[in-house]
Amino acid sequence: MDYQLSLERAADIAAVAGLLQIGTELGVDRILDSGDTFSAADLAKVADAPLEGVTEYLNALLAAGLVTDTGVTGQFRVSLDYPERRYEAGYVCWALTANNPFIENVREFLADRDSAARAYRRDSRRVAVSSRWIGDRGFYPDIIDKLNAAGVKRVVDLGAGAGGLLIRWLSQDSTRTGIALDISAAACAAAREAARQAGVDDRLEVVVRSIESLVDDSSQINGADAILASFVMHDIVQDAALSQAVLSSCRHALKPNGFMVVVDAVSYAQHVRERKFSALFTYVHASFMNVHLPPEQEWRTKFYIAGFSKVECVPQVVPGGRLFVAIP
Amino acid sequence: MDYQLSLERAADIAAVAGLLQIGTELGVDRILDSGDTFSAADLAKVADAPLEGVTEYLNALLAAGLVTDTGVTGQFRVSLDYPERRYEAGYVCWALTANNPFIENVREFLADRDSAARAYRRDSRRVAVSSRWIGDRGFYPDIIDKLNAAGVKRVVDLGAGAGGLLIRWLSQDSTRTGIALDISAAACAAAREAARQAGVDDRLEVVVRSIESLVDDSSQINGADAILASFVMHDIVQDAALSQAVLSSCRHALKPNGFMVVVDAVSYAQHVRERKFSALFTYVHASFMNVHLPPEQEWRTKFYIAGFSKVECVPQVVPGGRLFVAIP
Numbered sequence: 001m002d003y004q005l006s007l008e009r010a011a012d013i014a015a016v017a018g019l020l021q022i023g024t025e026l027g028v029d030r031i032l033d034s035g036d037t038f039s040a041a042d043l044a045k046v047a048d049a050p051l052e053g054v055t056e057y058l059n060a061l062l063a064a065g066l067v068t069d070t071g072v073t074g075q076f077r078v079s080l081d082y083p084e085r086r087y088e089a090g091y092v093c094w095a096l097t098a099n100n101p102f103i104e105n106v107r108e109f110l111a112d113r114d115s116a117a118r119a120y121r122r123d124s125r126r127v128a129v130s131s132r133w134i135g136d137r138g139f140y141p142d143i144i145d146k147l148n149a150a151g152v153k154r155v156v157d158l159g160a161g162a163g164g165l166l167i168r169w170l171s172q173d174s175t176r177t178g179i180a181l182d183i184s185a186a187a188c189a190a191a192r193e194a195a196r197q198a199g200v201d202d203r204l205e206v207v208v209r210s211i212e213s214l215v216d217d218s219s220q221i222n223g224a225d226a227i228l229a230s231f232v233m234h235d236i237v238q239d240a241a242l243s244q245a246v247l248s249s250c251r252h253a254l255k256p257n258g259f260m261v262v263v264d265a266v267s268y269a270q271h272v273r274e275r276k277f278s279a280l281f282t283y284v285h286a287s288f289m290n291v292h293l294p295p296e297q298e299w300r301t302k303f304y305i306a307g308f309s310k311v312e313c314v315p316q317v318v319p320g321g322r323l324f325v326a327i328p
Numbered sequence: 329m330d331y332q333l334s335l336e337r338a339a340d341i342a343a344v345a346g347l348l349q350i351g352t353e354l355g356v357d358r359i360l361d362s363g364d365t366f367s368a369a370d371l372a373k374v375a376d377a378p379l380e381g382v383t384e385y386l387n388a389l390l391a392a393g394l395v396t397d398t399g400v401t402g403q404f405r406v407s408l409d410y411p412e413r414r415y416e417a418g419y420v421c422w423a424l425t426a427n428n429p430f431i432e433n434v435r436e437f438l439a440d441r442d443s444a445a446r447a448y449r450r451d452s453r454r455v456a457v458s459s460r461w462i463g464d465r466g467f468y469p470d471i472i473d474k475l476n477a478a479g480v481k482r483v484v485d486l487g488a489g490a491g492g493l494l495i496r497w498l499s500q501d502s503t504r505t506g507i508a509l510d511i512s513a514a515a516c517a518a519a520r521e522a523a524r525q526a527g528v529d530d531r532l533e534v535v536v537r538s539i540e541s542l543v544d545d546s547s548q549i550n551g552a553d554a555i556l557a558s559f560v561m562h563d564i565v566q567d568a569a570l571s572q573a574v575l576s577s578c579r580h581a582l583k584p585n586g587f588m589v590v591v592d593a594v595s596y597a598q599h600v601r602e603r604k605f606s607a608l609f610t611y612v613h614a615s616f617m618n619v620h621l622p623p624e625q626e627w628r629t630k631f632y633i634a635g636f637s638k639v640e641c642v643p644q645v646v647p648g649g650r651l652f653v654a655i656p
Contacts, residue, residue, distance in 0.1 A: 007465070010416030011605035011647045013338045014345075014423035018431065018608045021424065025434045053438030056615055063596040064607035088338030095342035096349065096424040097431070103346065104425075106353045110381030137335070268391040273336060279392035280343035287384055319339045 016085045017092035019064055022057065024093075024129050033086070037070050037077045083137065090133025095280055098126045102288040109288055117288065124184060132164050135230065138318035139263050140165050143228060146261055146325060148172075152225035154255075156181065158211045159232025163191030163204065170200040177203045179220055183210045212236060214253075215245040221253040230263040231321075234291055237264075237302065247306030251328045260308070260326040267293040269320040278320025296322055344413045345420035347392055350385065352421075352457050361414070365398050365405045411465065418461025423608055426454045430616040437616055445616065452512060460492050463558065466646040467591050468493050471556060474589055474653060476500075480553035482583075484509065486539045487560025491519030491532065498528040505531045507548055511538045540564060542581075543573040549581040558591040559649075562619055565592075565630065575634030579656045588636070588654040595621040597648040606648025624650055 023029050026047040031038050044054040058076070061067040066085060067076050079085075101120040102109065108116040147155060147169060153176055157166050160180035170176050180191050188208045195201040207220060211232060214221060221227060227250045237243045250260055265285075269278035285291040294302070296313060299322065303311045308326040316323050351357050354375040359366050372382040386404070389395040394413060395404050407413075429448040430437065436444040475483060475497060481504055485494050488508035498504050508519050516536045523529040535548060539560060542549060549555060555578045565571050578588055593613075597606035613619040622630070624641060627650065631639045636654040644651050 007412055007416055008601060008605075008645065008647055009337065010341045011419040011602075013341055014419035015604040015606075015608035015647075017342075017420070018423035018427060019604075019611070021431050022434050025431060026438075047435075047438075049435060049438045053615065056611065060607045060611035063598070063610070064604045065600075066604075084335055088335055091339040091342035092345070092420055092424065095346035096420065097428065099346060100425065100428055103349050103353060106350050107375075107377060110354075110375075110377045270391070272393075273334075274339075276343040276347075276392045276394075277336075277339035278343075279388045280346045282391070283347070283384065283388035287381065317336065319336055319343075 013088050013092060015064065016066065017089040017096075019060060019066060020086060020089045020133075021093050021097050023061075024126070026054070026057065028054075028057075029129060032067075032078055032082070035078060035082075037072075037075045039074050039076070086133050087137040090130050090136075090138075091277065094127070094130035094134060095277075098122055098130045099284055099288075102284060106287075113287070113290065117290070124186065128161050128187060128190075131231070132162065134318060136164065139230065139316050139321060139323065140168060142314070142316065142323055143230070143261055143263065144169050144172075146323075147226055150226070150257075150259070152258075153177065154223065154225045155179075156221045156224040156227045158214075158227065158229040158250075159183070159235075160191060160206075160228075161187045163194055163206065165228070165230065166204060167191075167195055167198050167200055170195075170203055171198055174203070177205075179205045179207065179224075181207050181209055181211070181220070183208070211246055212242060214249045215242070218249045218253045221250065223255055224253060225255055225258050227254060227258070227260045228262075229260070231265065233262055234264050234285065234293055237294055237299075238292055243302055244306050247303060247308070247326075251307050251326075254328055258328070260303075260324075262299075262303075262324045262326065263316060263318075263321055264299065264324070265293050265320045266296045266299065266322055271315075274315075274319030276319070281320050299324060341416050341420060343392065344394065345417040345424075347388060347394060348414060348417045348461075349421050349425050351389075352454070354382070354385065356382075356385075357457060360395075360406055360410070363406060363410075365400075365403045367402050367404070414461050415465040418458050418464075418466075419605065422455070422458035422462060423605075426450055426458045427612055427616075430612060434615075441615070441618065445618070452514065456489050456515060456518075459559070460490060462646060464492065467558065467644050467649060467651065468496060470642070470644065470651055471558070471589055471591065472497050472500075474651075475554055478554070478585075478587070480586075481505065482551065482553045483507075484549045484552045484555045486542075486555065486557040486578075487511070487563075488519060488534075488556075489515045491522055491534065493556070493558065494532060495519075495523055495526050495528055498523075498531055499526055502531070505533075507533045507535065507552075509535050509537050509539070509548070511536070539574055540570060542577045543570070546577045546581045549578065551583055552581060553583050553586050555582060555586070555588045556590075557588070559593065561590055562592050562613065562621055565622055565627075566620055571630055572634050575631060575636070575654075579635050579654075582656055586656065588631075588652075590627075590631075590652045590654065591644060591646075591649055592627065592652070593621050593648045594624045594627065594650055599643075602643075602647030604647070609648050627652060 028043045040055045044051040105120045156179045163180045166178040195204045303326040310327040312325040314323040356371045368383045372379040433448045484507045491508045494506040523532040631654040638655040640653040642651040
């Protein structure tokens with residue numbers, strides 16, 4: 001049988017996920033993900049860990065074919081297919097490692113969800129890293145295509161996390177500016193650091209605040225050409241009044257010809273390409289986080305109720321995801 | 329692109345692993361893995377969990393296509409491809425969930441392996457279930473083929489875990505008998521229960537003991553037609569004297585024309601089909617459990633030193649695994 005079609009592809013995907021998750025725990029994902037050349041000593045320094053142990057880890061990456069020699073002794077770089085392998089690992093690390101506190105304690109969630117939810121929380125870094133690995137290839141490109149096609153110059157990203165999407169977009173054109181909002185101070189600190197490393201920190205404003213707060217104060221989003229929100233609206237979507245108020249604030253804040261791009265998940269998508277991941281995503285949000293995802297039509301209706309006049313919906317590469325473009 | 333070849337296959341594999349791991353935490357894997365029809369109430373009873381929460385979980389399995397209707401209202405069974413999907417999930421659940429205590433604490437292992445190894449242990453049930461899912465399809469069939477081709481009647485399985493391999497083999501022919509040895513009392517209890525359910529408990533002896541103990545007392549393995557050892561010899565292989573003594577005891581215990589079948593892993597296998605999983609497997613054993621896997625030739629040598637006259641080696645479906653047949 002063709003190896004690409006064989007069931008042992010799962011062993012590859014699992015192994016890469018395990019190895020890359022170990023990398024993020026050591027903090028060396030920053031070097032690996034950068035694509036730059038590096039030495040074992042570079043990894044040990046970033047990890048702040050003993051060189052011997054880090055070298056063993058590097059040897060495993062080499063044996064796995066995730067890292068290769070550069071021709072210069074002691075200098076390495078990730079393999080050509082590393083971005084693809086990391087994208088695949090993103091799904092696995094999100095499903096099992098990021099959600100591990102839920103999965104291991106599912107019995108307690110079933111017995112008493114509210115008290116279990118207080119006791120067992122996900123590690124926000126593990127959620128953010130795996131989500132970024134998925135997003136990098138799963139929906140960032142589609143959003144950036146939309147922004148570029150419209151020629152927009154000023155973008156606000158709601159729930160921007162570590163700012164990966166905006167930083168990529170800003171790096172393409174020095175006349176662009178952006179604002180990244182996120183409720184997590186740690187995510188915002190990571191976004192500032194990443195923007196500095198990418199040399200776009202003078203054009204990216206990073207603000208710690210919730211999307212709910214836009215209802216009372218929309219000054220920071222006023223005049224945006226586009227407002228983005230990736231997998232963050234589902235946190236407030238069950239509160240009809242709140243989600244209407246937030247979307248309405250966004251609509252009013254947009255420049256003429258501006259638009260919103262919302263990427264989010266629908267409940268139990270049934271296409272064969274997406275039904276499995278969508279099932280886990282929907283179940284995890286409902287049973288562990290009390291977030292009940294709307295079906296596609298209900299998402300559309302939310303935009304219309306908030307006063308948008310036109311809503312396009314594109315099925316996303318990310319299984320169960322949809323990209324909505326809402327026009328005032 | 330052909331969906332089977334697409335990178336989103338990883339999302340499917342990740343999602344199934346997440347859903348099935350939740351099932352094992354609830355204890356409903358026994359029902360799902362049996363292939364029998366079941367109701368939501370059956371699942372709730374086995375899980376000893378509230379019907380409402382178990383029904384939500386069942387709905388996720390249905391949406392994912394892992395479980396289907398039977399035509400009888402409220403009665404369900406797993407999908408036709410469930411065994412294949414579970415096999416794939418086995419790799420993922422082993423890589424990330426079974427190893428999670430290692431992965432999440434890798435920094436501490438790098439700083440001080442011995443004290444970290446005392447503090448962070450894997451959950452033996454999570455290891456056993458994921459290993460069984462892999463083994464069921466990954467190497468049980470090859471071992472059973474060897475046993476059947478030789479027409480053997482009495483088999484001892486060292487490190488038999490929950491007895492899955494022997495129970496399957498015993499179920500094929502009522503003139504066969506077996507002995508399952510395992511150091512874990514919990515695994516032995518599970519093996520007894522599984523043998524009872526399969527109706528082979530009168531032909532399967534289950535004994536709690538270590539493979540090391542065979543050096544001093546080989547009475548229970550004497551007269552076996554075949555002695556099996558799957559992924560257990562690597563625990564003692566670094567102690568040359570001990571592994572020689574155990575293998576030698578096995579050689580002496582075998583009936584004339586008897587043989588040993590050892591399935592185990594080699595260090596950093598480099599074939600493209602196996603290098604990634606073999607890298608994780610090798611790294612996890614070395615860095616977290618201080619188990620340094622031998623290369624293939626060293627495995628062979630161990631059998632010869634213990635007095636076996638002939639050793640065949642077959643690359644296994646399981647990436648990085650090898651099946652050795654050793655003849656006295």
